[in-house]
Amino acid sequence: MSTKARGLYISLPIADRMRSMLFYRDAFGFELVGEPTEEDGVPEPLMFRIDQRTLLALIPADGLGWVLGDSRAPAPAGTSECLMGVAAATEQEAADLVERIRGSGGEVLAEPGHRPWGYTALCADPDGHAWQINLEP
Incomplete structure (x- = not known):
């Protein structure tokens, strides 16, 4: 069971x-x-x-x-042990989210764009934790 x-x-x-x-x-x-x-x-x-x-x-x-x-000790600052993701419905929604992240003190690591695996962007929060924005499957 x-x-x-x-x-x-x-x-x-x-x-x-x-x-x-x-x-x-x-x-x-x-x-x-x-x-x-x-x-x-x-x-x-x-x-x-x-x-x-x-x-x-x-x-x-x-x-x-x-x-x-x-x-065990926590990972050193700026080290990301996992990649968290969030889905956007459209390319515009992804771009808007990236701008809110930038405007809220986050860092854009890779601008939104088409990659071999799909439309995506990569950002980090103020502590360096990485977030990937993808379009919904």
Whole structure:
């Protein structure tokens, strides 16, 4: 008998909670989870709902190191261990998303364009985590 996962959490190390909250809210339009704290106005934990079963958790790098414990160290800043992706419906929607990423403090690593595998762009959040924008299959 197999057990189905109830949800998926993606956790990324970050340097600045406010900067990351604003980036993911403004660039991707992800839904913020939780109430802002009195301390810095950012929910704790800092999470975004991606869809019904997926949450993106943004954890200060030293906090992620604490969670990982002695088993392994977080990747050095600027190192991406995975490539996350988001789908756009049209080339214009992909281009608009790239501009929101740029305008929200992200870096465009590869402008939108046709590649042998399809229409795509490559961007990074302010902490260097890579995101690929593709057209929906």
